[in-house]
Structure formats: C-alpha cells, structure tokens
Amino acid sequence: MKLKVILGTARESRKSEKVANYIVRKAQELDLKTELIDVKDYLLAYTHRWKITPEMERYRKKIIEADSLIIVAPEYNGSYPGELKILLDTIYDEYEALPVGIVTVSVVTGGMRLLQELRLAALNYKMLPVGQVLFYNVDDLFEDEELKDKKYKERVERLLRALEKYAKALKPIRDEVREKLREETERV
Template sequence: MDTPLRLEVIIASVRPERFAPVVAEWFLRRAGSEAEFDIGVIDLRETPLPTDLTETSEVADYRARLAAADAFVAVTSEYNHGYPASLKTAIDTAKHEWRAKPMGFVAYGGLSGGLRAVEQLRQVVAEVHMVSLRETVSFPQAKRQFDADGETRYGAAIDACDRMLRQLAWWARTLRAARMRDPYPG
C-alpha cells in the first residue's frame, strides 16, 4: 500500500475554443503538490472514443488505463444545464473499470459554475458503482476567475479543492484496500 494512488484527471470539453485547459492546468498544479497521487491526464479531445461504443484498440487502451486507476476527477464544463456528450461517451465506454472507485468534480460555467452538470453526473457515476465525492470545486463565471497566468484567487474554489483532494485520497486508499481484500461484487 506504499505505492502512490493513481489519479486520472479527465478533461471533458472537446470544443475548439474550450476553457477547459485553463481550469485543468490549475487543478493539476494543486493536485500535483500532493505526494500521495501519481497523476495522469485523459483529455477527451485527444482520446478517440467511438460514440457508438464499438471496441477498438484505442478503447482497449483507455479501459486498461481506467482499470489501473485508483481515483478520478472530471474537469467539466456545463453546456445547456448538462455535461458534455464526450464525458457521457467516456463513462459509457467502460463498465467494470469504474467500479468501487471515487470520482471528484471540478466544474466551471456561467452563473451555476457547472453545478447542474455535476448533479447530473452524480447520478451517472452512482449507476456505474462509483463513489461520488461530496466536495466539488466550482467556478461560476469561470473566465473572470482566472488571471492571464491561469491562476485564481477565488477562495471558495481553492478551499473546496483542498478538501476534495483530502477526501479523494481517503476514498481512494480505502477503496483500493477493500478491492484488494475482497473484489467488488459487480
């Protein structure tokens, strides 16, 4: 159990003019300061997942990467009161690989800060037998929350991020130990 927890950060937006990289890079800098995590990035814009959910070599590689992970954080925008279709495809592409693992959320958007997308995602991740973290990082009016260097002084998000990372580590450690002792019966 001395090995670092494998955290995969999923960047959900695939739009050409997306703001996702700014939010994701900020989160990655914060998470990277936690020695407990070995962090990878799955940028759905760069991950060819077929929307018809057919099996391809890229899908097999993606699923293997999910299987090796101990925890996930989705960096997601909110589009039309929901989350991006690319994230739904990413979740639906796998099944057993998600089970008994925690998922945290870093959301951004307009007035709601992406929270409507997160509330929908909580239902979806529960259906694939994941643990949704209560603490969520949210950036309302996201483009106004970051400076030209991609930094923020938005205290609510900074505090939520620190709490979420502590909770994510606890759940990831606890669930990894449980999966090793007794494989999840899903």
C-alpha cells in the same frame, strides 16, 4: 495515490482546460501521481463494449490503474458534453469502487445541473462521488494559470484530500474487482 483527471470537453477555446490543468498541478504539489485524460484524445463515434478499439483499451487501462478520479466539465444544455458521455460509457465494471470528484466549469451559472447529472451517472457506474467544486464565472477566477480566489484553492485541496481518504478506504474493493477483471480477461 494515482489520480486521473478527465477533461470532459473537446470544444475549441474550452475554459475547463485551465481548471483541469490547475487541478493537475495542485495534485502534483501534494505528491499525488496525477495524469490528465483529455477527452479530445478519445473522440469516439460510438459506444460498443464488445467491439474494443485501441482508444477504448488505452482508456480502460488508465482507469484500471487509477485510485481516484476527477471529472472536469462544462455544463452543456443542462447536462455534460456528449463526448464525455461516450468516453465514460466505453467501460463499466472498471469504475467500481472508484472515488470521484466532480468539477464543474461555467462562464456564468456554475454548472449545478451538470453536477446533478454527473453524480447520477457516477453512481450508475458504481463510482462513489465524494465531493465537488463548482467554478462559477471562471473568466474572473484566474490570472494567467493561477487561481486568484483563496476559497477555490481551499476547495480544490479539500477535494483532493477527500479523494485520498476514500481511495485508501475503497482499495480492498477495487483490488477485488480488478482481480476479477484480470481473470475474465485471461479466460478470453
């Protein structure tokens, strides 16, 4: 299974980077082909699907090859970061039948409002949200790069296993959608 992990904030000193890197490492330990997509490498100023920039095309290709997705983001003002919204909005059809896990990161509250917003957005993109992990009090959860709390380790592994199952189940739909996208691209 090819898993893409989106780190959804470009903020300096971002706490979610430690969480995203941990998830990538754990997924690789489970033999999942995993790649980190860092939103700061795709800082776009607009969303316009009919005027494709090289960054947008690079992101599109990464999503097309994905079997599943995890979005790691902090809660900003009751929702998710603007740069993540812009990145997600650069494509649409490419997300169909893609199982997604949502990982929220917070210094205090855990990101429940962020979770609600991202679940709604994922459904709009025709992704299937299959699980979540809310990292409350993230400053207290890590020692260097390793999680201290066994419950969080179990939650991350459970999310990765759920994504694997749904990726297999949804593969025929993704294949059909991606074939249609290839045909449309060839016609242009």
